[in-house]
Amino acid sequence: MHQSTIPVLDLSRFQHDKDAFVADLGAAYQAWGFAGITHHGIDTVVIRDALAASAEFFSLPDAAKKQYFYDNGGTRGYTPFGTEIAKNATFVDMKEFWHVGRDITGTPPFPQLTANVWPIEVPAFKPAMQALFIALDRMANELLQAFALFLGEAEDYFLNRVQWGNSILRPLHYPPITDPSLPNVRAGAHEDINLITLLVGSEQEGLEVLSNTGEWTGISMIEGTIICNVGDMLQRLCNHRLPSTTHRVVNPKGPAGKISRYSIPFFVHPNPDMSLDALPQCVSAENPKRDEAILAHDYLMQRLREIGLVK
Numbered sequence: 001m002h003q004s005t006i007p008v009l010d011l012s013r014f015q016h017d018k019d020a021f022v023a024d025l026g027a028a029y030q031a032w033g034f035a036g037i038t039h040h041g042i043d044t045v046v047i048r049d050a051l052a053a054s055a056e057f058f059s060l061p062d063a064a065k066k067q068y069f070y071d072n073g074g075t076r077g078y079t080p081f082g083t084e085i086a087k088n089a090t091f092v093d094m095k096e097f098w099h100v101g102r103d104i105t106g107t108p109p110f111p112q113l114t115a116n117v118w119p120i121e122v123p124a125f126k127p128a129m130q131a132l133f134i135a136l137d138r139m140a141n142e143l144l145q146a147f148a149l150f151l152g153e154a155e156d157y158f159l160n161r162v163q164w165g166n167s168i169l170r171p172l173h174y175p176p177i178t179d180p181s182l183p184n185v186r187a188g189a190h191e192d193i194n195l196i197t198l199l200v201g202s203e204q205e206g207l208e209v210l211s212n213t214g215e216w217t218g219i220s221m222i223e224g225t226i227i228c229n230v231g232d233m234l235q236r237l238c239n240h241r242l243p244s245t246t247h248r249v250v251n252p253k254g255p256a257g258k259i260s261r262y263s264i265p266f267f268v269h270p271n272p273d274m275s276l277d278a279l280p281q282c283v284s285a286e287n288p289k290r291d292e293a294i295l296a297h298d299y300l301m302q303r304l305r306e307i308g309l310v311k
C-alpha cells in the first residue's frame with residue numbers, strides 16, 4: 001500500500017528488536033528516503049535550547065551578524081540571505097544560517113576540520129550548539145549502524161569512516177515572505193549532499209518531500225521527532241538502493257507563513273578520504289553501477305561549487 005506521508009521509526013527498537021528494526025528502516029527509506037525518528041534519546045531541553053539560541057542570534061542586527069561572515073565558503077560562522085542557491089534555480093534561497101563544525105582538541109587529522117567561531121553577543125549559543133552537535137553525532141552513529149546492517153555490511157562499518165567527518169550543524173532562519181513579487185519558496189528543491197541528514201525543528205510546517213509518485217508531500221512532525229533523510233553520498237555508496245530524495249521548504253499558507261521558520265539540520269559527512277564507490281553487494285545485473293567512484297572530499301567540492309558556496 002502506498003503511504004501518504006513519511007514513516008515514523010522508533011529508534012529504541014534498534015537496541016532490543018534489531019533485525020525487525022533494520023528491516024523496517026530499509027523499507028521506510030527505500031520508499032521515501034525520509035523518516036521521522038522518535039525515541040532517539042535526545043533530551044527535549046537540548047533541542048529547545050538550541051532552537052532558542054538560534055532565534056536569539058538571528059534577531060541580532062545585520063551588522064552584528066555580518067561580523068561572523070567570512071570568505072571561507074560558509075564553512076564556519078554566519079552566511080547571510082541571498083548566498084546559497086539550489087542547483088539550477090533562478091532565485092536565491094530566502095534563508096540565513098550559521099555553520100558549526102566538529103570541535104577538535106589538538107591538531108585536526110584533516111585540514112577541513114577548522115576551528116569553530118562563536119557569537120559573543122549570545123553566550124548561550126556555544127554551549128547549546130555544542131550539546132546538540134554531540135547528541136546528533138551520537139544519534140547519527142546509531143542510525144548508520146542500522147543502515148550498515150541493512151546494506152549487508154558489519155554494524156560498525158561507518159564508525160571509523162565518519163569519526164573525522166566534517167559534519168555540519170546548520171541553525172537556519174527563514175523570515176516571513178511578505179513581498180508578493182517573490183516566489184513562495186524558502187529553500188529551492190534539492191537533494192542533500194552528505195551521507196544522512198538529521199533535522200531538528202520539523203514541527204513547523206513548510207518542509208515538502210517529493211514522493212516516489214511525484215507529489216510534493218508536506219511534512220510536519222510532533223515536537224521532538226527528528227527527521228532523518230538519506231543524502232547523495234549514501235545513495236552513491238549503495239548504488240541508489242536507498243534514494244536521496246528531493247525536498248524543499250515553502251512558505252506555508254495562512255498564519256504559519258507570517259512567522260519565521262527556525263530549523264537545524266545536521267549534515268553527517270564521512271571522513272574526507274572515504275571512497276563513495278558503490279558497495280559490491282549493491283551492484284548487480286539488474287542494478288548496474290550508476291556513479292563513478294570518487295572520494296568524499298572531491299565530491300563535496302564539486303557540489304559546493306554548484307550551489308555557490310565555493311567559487
Ligand SMILES: O=C(O)CCC(=O)C(=O)O
Pocket residue numbers: 172187192199202207247248249263264265
Ligand atoms: O529547513 C528545513 O526544514 C530543511 C532544510 C534543508 O533541507 C537543508 O538545509 O538542506
Ligand SMILES: [Fe+2]
Pocket residue numbers: 190191192247
Ligand atoms: Fe536539505
